[in-house]
Amino acid sequence: MNAPLAPGFVNGDVSYWYRATGVPDPGAPLGGNIRADVAIVGAGYTGLWTAYYLKKADPALRIVVLEKEFAGFGASGRNGGWLAGLLPGSARRYAKDHGQQAAIRFQREMFGAVDEVIRVAATEGIDAGIVKGGLLNVARTPAQAARLRAEIVDQRAWGWTPGDVDLLGTREMTARIRVAGAVAASWSPHCARVQPAELARGLARAVRDLGVEIYERTPVTEIARGRAVTPGGTVEAGLVLRCTEGFTADVAGHHRDWLPMNSSMIVTEPLDDWDEIGWDGRELLGDTAHYYMYAQRTADDRIAFGGRGRPYLYASRLDDRGHTHDWTVDALWHLLTTFFPAAKQAKVAHAWSGVLGVPRDWCATVSLDRATGLGWAGGYTGHGVAAANLAGRTLADLALGRDSDLTTLPWVDRRVRRWEPEPLRWLGVHAMYRLYRLADAREATGTPRTSVLARIADMITGH
Numbered sequence: 213m214n215a216p217l218a219p220g221f222v223n224g225d226v227s228y229w230y231r232a233t234g235v236p237d238p239g240a241p242l243g244g245n246i247r248a249d250v251a252i253v254g255a256g257y258t259g260l261w262t263a264y265y266l267k268k269a270d271p272a273l274r275i276v277v278l279e280k281e282f283a284g285f286g287a288s289g290r291n292g293g294w295l296a297g298l299l300p301g302s303a304r305r306y307a308k309d310h311g312q313q314a315a316i317r318f319q320r321e322m323f324g325a326v327d328e329v330i331r332v333a334a335t336e337g338i339d340a341g342i343v344k345g346g347l348l349n350v351a352r353t354p355a356q357a358a359r360l361r362a363e364i365v366d367q368r369a370w371g372w373t374p375g376d377v378d379l380l381g382t383r384e385m386t387a388r389i390r391v392a393g394a395v396a397a398s399w400s401p402h403c404a405r406v407q408p409a410e411l412a413r414g415l416a417r418a419v420r421d422l423g424v425e426i427y428e429r430t431p432v433t434e435i436a437r438g439r440a441v442t443p444g445g446t447v448e449a450g451l452v453l454r455c456t457e458g459f460t461a462d463v464a465g466h467h468r469d470w471l472p473m474n475s476s477m478i479v480t481e482p483l484d485d486w487d488e489i490g491w492d493g494r495e496l497l498g499d500t501a502h503y504y505m506y507a508q509r510t511a512d513d514r515i516a517f518g519g520r521g522r523p524y525l526y527a528s529r530l531d532d533r534g535h536t537h538d539w540t541v542d543a544l545w546h547l548l549t550t551f552f553p554a555a556k557q558a559k560v561a562h563a564w565s566g567v568l569g570v571p572r573d574w575c576a577t578v579s580l581d582r583a584t585g586l587g588w589a590g591g592y593t594g595h596g597v598a599a600a601n602l603a604g605r606t607l608a609d610l611a612l613g614r615d616s617d618l619t620t621l622p623w624v625d626r627r628v629r630r631w632e633p634e635p636l637r638w639l640g641v642h643a644m645y646r647l648y649r650l651a652d653a654r655e656a657t658g659t660p661r662t663s664v665l666a667r668i669a670d671m672i673t674g675h
């Protein structure tokens with residue numbers, strides 16, 4: 213590895229977000245057969261938010277959450293901490309079946325989800341280092357800048373007002389974060405920084421306090437009408453809700469539903485000197501490269517910086533506890549120090565990876581089949597932190613049989629075709645990311661146009 217590693221550098225161990233407190237000791241597994249009203253599989257944000265809103269709405273319900281490791285083991289305990297009001301998918305695609313107004317309503321609900329998470333965190337006493345500093349998206353080449361401007365024009369058609377997103381002048385941009393080589397930036401207020409694992413941990417505590425049972429070290433081996441089967445016993449329940457996002461490929465019968473996409477992160481040591489960088493507003497930082505990055509300034513003054521790494525493992529294999537390849541750590545460090553040369557004063561303290569779920573059409577779904585009692589939500593394609601809250605509220609309404617504004621949103625009950633069998637899946641995803649890297653390299657030469665290679669990449673996988 214070429215990146216400079218801090219003493220005590222950790223690779224994996226779920227994520228940096230557990231470093232201060234230690235990875236939680238999993239609670240007791242399910243030890244026998246039980247009956248419940250609702251069984252939820254997976255204790256990430258989706259499962260926990262669903263349990264939270266269901267139990268709040270009807271405290272008499274017996275709700276059990278079954279988790280193979282511990283609450284927050286998956287992407288919910290590993291992500292970049294962008295609590296962002298971004299649609300989990302393309303507005304255009306959501307509008308196809310339901311019309312433009314429905315897609316715009318969905319977008320407004322996503323903005324609202326950011327505030328709803330902040331509201332519940334305050335009400336439940338969850339200290340997740342939340343700061344609503346907005347989202348700064350930078351462009352570092354003329355082609356990226358052209359895309360950024362075009363994106364804002366497009367967003368106006370999908371309900372984004374100048375108060376929701378706007379182009380910044382150079383002075384406003386550098387007053388926020390000074391990214392080396394940035395030529396343009398947009399800013400949106402609809403994004404907050406969170407410490408992801410603290411949000412998951414706090415949510416799990418709040419859900420337990422309401423009386424929901426969470427069984428950990430409890431892998432569900434079969435999901436069927438009326439039951440969820442685990443090695444220690446079966447839960448018989450009228451409703452069984454699958455909330456396993458990036459892990460769904462391992463659930464029997466769902467291998468090709470959602471592609472498990474890897475995302476990797478590094479975190480630096482604390483930086484003493486922020487003068488050259490700024491970042492006083494704790495904005496979330498992204499860019500408009502095809503092989504994009506995402507970052508936050510953490511509550512303990514580090515830079516947490518993420519990107520794609522090795523995007524996908526053959527046959528939808530999953531990582532275990534977040535171990536990350538040397539190549540990825542080096543690539544992320546290289547990019548981080550290109551953005552922030554001043555960060556060279558620090559070293560890499562931790563690296564980790566996780567999986568998120570990508571449906572074939574890159575748009576998320578919330579569904580409940582009333583005939584079978586089986587439901588599911590996920591496929592947020594990397595925008596799951598806020599979306600899981602909206603999904604949880606929506607799944608709760610569906611489970612309660614309520615017709616609400618949420619149950620008519622365009623992501624409800626979508627049917628999406630499955631991914632191709634291997635080796636097509638692997639070839640497609642790897643070709644896409646290879647072309648994205650080539651397109652970024654071409655655009656770095658200064659051309660003002662988006663590389664045709666990126667368009668070919670989008671065509672290959674329907675991105």
Ligand SMILES: Cc1cc2nc3c(=O)[nH]c(=O)nc-3n(C[C@H](O)[C@H](O)[C@H](O)COP(=O)(O)OP(=O)(O)OC[C@H]3O[C@@H](n4cnc5c(N)ncnc54)[C@H](O)[C@@H]3O)c2cc1C
Pocket residue numbers: 253254255256257258259278279280281282283284285286287288289290291292293294295296430431432433455456457458459460462463474475476477506518565566567568569589590592593594595596597598599600
């Ligand atoms: C590195 C990384 C960075 C990201 N950054 C961002 C970001 O900044 N902003 C954003 O919006 N999104 C981001 N995402 C995506 C976001 O974190 C996820 O979309 C979201 O957390 C999904 O929540 P979930 O509850 O649906 O899934 P998870 O959090 O993955 O939870 C699923 C749970 O199901 C459990 N499980 C799986 N199979 C079984 C089984 N058979 N039996 C029992 N339990 C099972 C798992 O152990 C896991 O705990 C990122 C993802 C990654 C990996």
